Amino acid sequence: MHEYSIAYDIFATAKKTALDNSATMVRKVHMSVGEMTMINPEQVVFLFNTMKDEDPLFKDCILEYTDTPVKSVCKCGYEGSEKYVCPDCGGMPEIVDGREVRVTNIEIEVDEE
Template sequence: MHEYSIAYDIFATAKRTALENSATIVKKVYMDVGEMTMINPEQVVFLFDTMCEEDPLFSGCELEYRSVSVKTKCKCGYEGSERFACPDCGLLPEIIEGREVMVTNIEIEVDD
């Protein structure tokens, strides 16, 4: 179950960022999930929420995700979303977007 390790990495990244910036609370974490990652983002959210329950810094924190569509590029010049065979030449196109799992933003509160 690699969703657990992904949720843990997101949690650890948010915690490290919060501590480096003297946060009093982490309100929301945003992530991008590519269509080709083969993970279930709902499971990642559930596991992340479970981790947050044990840390007061994350009280009420939400993990929000955005699905990233596949974008490909072929040597022949084709650019689009075909994953398996270029519609112009039949070669396997290179996937340039859609395989990432990435924290994009973290909302925190700090004392003045």
């Protein structure tokens, strides 16, 4: 179950960012989930929520996600969303996006002093 390690990494990234920026609260964390990651994003959200309940910095934090479709390129010049066989030449395209889980945005609150 690698969803747990992904949820933990997202939590740790958000916490480090919050502490580095003297945040008083983390409001929202946004992640993008590639189509080819083979993870269940709802499970990541559930596990993240379990972790954040222990930390007052994350009291009302929401983890949101968007799906990232596959983008691929081929040596023949094809660019598109084919995962396995280039529709132009029959070769194997290189997947350039859609295999990652990324934290794309962290919304925090800081004291204005």
